[in-house]
Amino acid sequence: MARAWHLERRPNGMPVHDDFALKDIALPDLADGQIRVANRWLSVDPYMRGRMNDVKSYVPPFQLGEPMQGGAIGEVVESKADGFAKGDLVQHMEGWRDEAVVDTATGMAQKLPPLDVPAQAFLGQLGMPGLTGYFGLLEVAGAKKGDTVFVSAAAGAVGSTVVQVAKAKGMTVIGSAGGKEKCDWVRSLGADHMIDYKSGTPVVKALMEAAPDGIDVYFDNVGGDHLDAALAVANQHARFAICGMIDIYNTSEPTELRYLPRVIGARIRIQGFIVSDYLARAEEFYRDMGTMLQSGQLKREETVVEGLDNMPDAFLGLFSGKNMGKMLVKV
């Protein structure tokens, strides 16, 4: 018997514990090409909130009454698949549970790349969030040496990668995070200026002070007042990579933008993107990030919630800013 979190109810606004239910599920015997994986680390990510709604999107919604999915790192405990042996560590998408049977033929499981980092790093800085930050910054926003980059949720899994990649590539970085502890940590990653959005100062005012010469790039993880502030101070031909809008995942309130008309006068480009568009370039990402890791330019942080039973707490914590670095569940 495995145990898996099921979607019991579609949330209205911020999810609550009763929206989730941990239930036993029977796993089948292995067919050819399949592996049985004992999960060690489970990922919770803001985008999962969208999958709880029954709307067409870039990832299909979770099904009501069915197990949820998500990124996971686990150990192969039984294999009927070529290239996978008992004891191998793999990453796959059958998270939100302690054990899974995964079809390797469809490419749904990969052995971890040969980089000298703890396994769970492949759910964070060296996984989907890292890939998001890396290509979002360098490709979607086209950020280059000398640019001034503003990053919201800079203490998060994606944001902290953006900060460090930007610094490694010779950019000036202004980050935003909630609270002194997070701001101090992001400063220790190399950020030139930090905005504490919980300090009471409006973000737009704080950003105008932190960026007297404007910003060239905005990496948006939150939307709302951060996006508006970025519009207010954007330089000519500024590029915004829109990665997430955590502020509005749980609300039906519209976003209010006072500085939107600056899109015209400053010729701003706002570009939304999805990390899966860059999966094919993962090798390039591992190569570059691997070099930065070895040179000590990359630091990693994670917030660990222990036990599958507490996974909804970990997930809900994303929306109240409980994580520094990647939020993980240790099974």
Added chain:
Amino acid sequence: MARAWHLERRPNGMPVHDDFALKDIALPDLADGQIRVANRWLSVDPYMRGRMNDVKSYVPPFQLGEPMQGGAIGEVVESKADGFAKGDLVQHMEGWRDEAVVDTATGMAQKLPPLDVPAQAFLGQLGMPGLTGYFGLLEVAGAKKGDTVFVSAAAGAVGSTVVQVAKAKGMTVIGSAGGKEKCDWVRSLGADHMIDYKSGTPVVKALMEAAPDGIDVYFDNVGGDHLDAALAVANQHARFAICGMIDIYNTSEPTELRYLPRVIGARIRIQGFIVSDYLARAEEFYRDMGTMLQSGQLKREETVVEGLDNMPDAFLGLFSGKNMGKMLVKV
């Protein structure tokens, strides 16, 4: 003595007549390289509202107590400039007045291109608004054959150019305009579907019905609910060219966007632009538009207000939708 409209007061919100004053001004004798121009046609454009505010923007603000500027077509009545003879028709930027002395050495006056259209067309479809629509559609939005294009303010000078260029290039066009007369006219230009935003139906609902297969391109002249509607129905990799936000030129209210998160899932690109970026490509524009004119693919409409005295009425009419096609003042 010439007469020129001066900015008497900076408006707060929608301008009123007392913000403008028509005053006599003394014009100097001509220096070498200068021409004296009797203006025949004056342009009023939405962007001029921005110049009435004292804020740094892509065009400098009008100065308080000084004459205003803007596009104009006039006849040379005296010349001390090579290449300009008495009787020549020229376009220049010393509008909002009946007579002007213009420095030709700085390129501030051009003789009208040799196209078989009435002179005032060079303030509209074959002038700045036309150039805006043409490059905004084809370059900024990268619209191509087969795309479905949504155009707001489709009965305006810019919008009606976008509609016709899009149809000439094999696109499907959905336009929005206020009132049956305008909608009928834009339909006569070739628009496949028209939305009457004054009908009481929310724009987002009307657009969802008009574009069951979504839109690939949005050409934005108004912002606000039209922009939000476009976000709601945008297809994957849709491109928005943001040209104007007439809805908010006269208000300090923020724009409310409910569908902004779709930027991410649909990988939308929103790009602001300024027509002057494309002035260097005017010849290409005249060539292509000239061909379309000769083949009868381009129709032109103008709303004419008679007399310099009535110019503020013409300008204010832009914001209450009084114009069909280009709004002009005939001196």
